Amino acid sequence: MIITFKINGEIKTQEIKSSLLLIDLIRDVLRLKGTKPGCLEGECGACSVIVNGAAINSCMYLAINVDGKEVTTIEGLGNNENPLHQVQEKMLENGAVQCGFCTSGMVMTTKAYSDKCIAEGITPTREEVKKSLEGNLCRCTGYAKIIDAAEAVYKK
């Protein structure tokens, strides 16, 4: 099956097996290794990527369903001028990265949520920020700093 989609700003046409999962398209076919395979059953959020503005678990998403859509992975957040996205800057500033395995998922979920909040003109409360990250697990138990970082995105 042939699909055409945008990934990190670049249009790609790719022949894939119809039962291929998005995480396998991203990691094994496109060789973008920043998206992490964690539980592979939708619990941990390490594989989170953004499809048409919404964070999703790429381990439970069929690759054929990105046909005609726009996918952003962690690799798509930086460019030469700005190597790190604001969410990544805040993660660094707040010491929110320990082993780093959950980090790209945390960043992608936070980016999607902050884009939505900014578009709607909302500054979320700490509780709302926490809720936005309920689908992301950190096995290093670094939640306090991760939530601090996600909250700092809204502070001037």
Next chain:
Amino acid sequence: MNFEVISPKTTPELLNAIYDNQTENFRIGAGFTDLINQFKTQETEGLILINLTQLKDDNFKLIIENKTNFQIGALTTASEIIDNKSIKENFPVLYQAASKLASTQIRNVATVGGNICNVSPSGDMTAALIALKATCHIIDCDGNERKELLSSFIRGLKKTSLTKKEIIKNITIPKNAGQNLKSGFEKVGSRKSMEISIVSLAYHLQLTNDGIITHAGVACGAVAPTIPFTTSACEFLIEKNINTISENDKEEFAIKVLEYANPISDIRASDWYRKEVLFNVSKTIFGK
């Protein structure tokens, strides 16, 4: 996983796909948050997947306000339910159930139709819809249409009245008689996020300005093979005043809810615990 996928773009294409594959082993998928996990643990060789993600039909996708009801497309996601102002205002029970379901990533893709057709006793949006006396609108590949109350559409554990020829197009919820509501979704689990309910209680009470209950819908999840609509408990509440309801009446209501519970003991909780929790949660829906 190794299966063939058909991705209909229109409803006629969808119905043709169902018609053409009557003798085959096929599954229908929308958000895939349950189905992919099932596929990962079973043989999928020879399986045909009818993929609804690319279907473009407003009757399946939109939330529409009609004269007497709200119509919710089967492919509406939990996130779309949460973002819809009319749902939040008119049916807090459904808004809260969708908000408490799994995680952002799952809510962004998981659909109402999928939550219903997965027929889990702990289906959060399904429990809310049962409390709201929702009706399923079903079409089949021979061109027939039928309606069935959601509470009777679900026939048992993992069983619905849906035949191999049929698919749910949308769900309708009758409009509220007035503005005064006591409506909510209580979900009890061992943690707040990504939780499958140990017990859930969906309630939607309509009140007069003085607080007299005129309509009541209460359903309980994860305590029986299906999600029962607690008819006798609901009837008991009619004409009671929510502001002055006595402790005895609250208990009697909770006892009536409990009559519908027939829980199992499993990895999440024992049957005894589920009953205790259901009883205590039922008493608290009236507020302090």
